[in-house]
Structure formats: structure tokens, C-alpha cells
Amino acid sequence: MSKFCQISGKGPMVGNNVSHANNKTKRRFLPNLRTIRVDLGDGTTRKIRVAASTLRTLRKKRAN
Template sequence: MSKRCAITGKGPMVGNNVSHANNRTKRRFMPNLRTVRVTLEDGTTRKIRVAASTLRTMKKQSK
């Protein structure tokens, strides 16, 4: 499975680990993915992988 949000399409980002001596090595910033059940219009449920930040935004907009 890919490390990508099913709704927003957020994926891994690339950056650097920076040590105290300012040495830089490459690293990847992974999205915080959660598996959630979603009910579709026809009544069936599916599991999708969604970023936690997306879930927070959806919860905020539903209020």
C-alpha cells in the first residue's frame, strides 16, 4: 500500500536530519495515516487510509 492520503493525496516529503554539528543527511517525513471506515451512498462501507490532519479538518467542518 502506498503512503498516501485517499482524500487529499498527501504523501511523503523529503528533508534533512540536522545534527548538533550541522551534518545533514536525507530523511523522509511520512504522513500520519489512519485507516477509517467510510459509508458510501449505496449503504456499503469501505476502509480508506486518511491523514490525521484531514480527519481533523473534516471534523471541524462538520460542526
């Protein structure tokens, strides 16, 4: 399963772990993905993976 948000397209970023001695090793920053159920309108539902930040935005837009 890929680590991408299916709505916003957010994916992993790369960076460095930096130790106290200033040694640098590669690391990945993964998005905070949540699996949610979405109603497609015709009575069917589908599970999609959405970033938590995108989910917050969707809920904010829906409330207004």
C-alpha cells in the first residue's frame, strides 16, 4: 500500500537525522494517513486513505 493521500496527493518527504555530533543520515517523513469510508452517493461506500491534515480541512469545509 503506497503512502500517499488519495485526495491531496501528499506523500513521503526525505530529510536528514542530525545527531548531537552533527552526523547526518537519511530519513523519511511519512504523512499521517487515516483510512476513512466515503459515501459515493449511489448507496455504495469506498475506503480511501486521507492525510489527517486533509481530513481536518474537509471537516472544516463541511461544517460551514
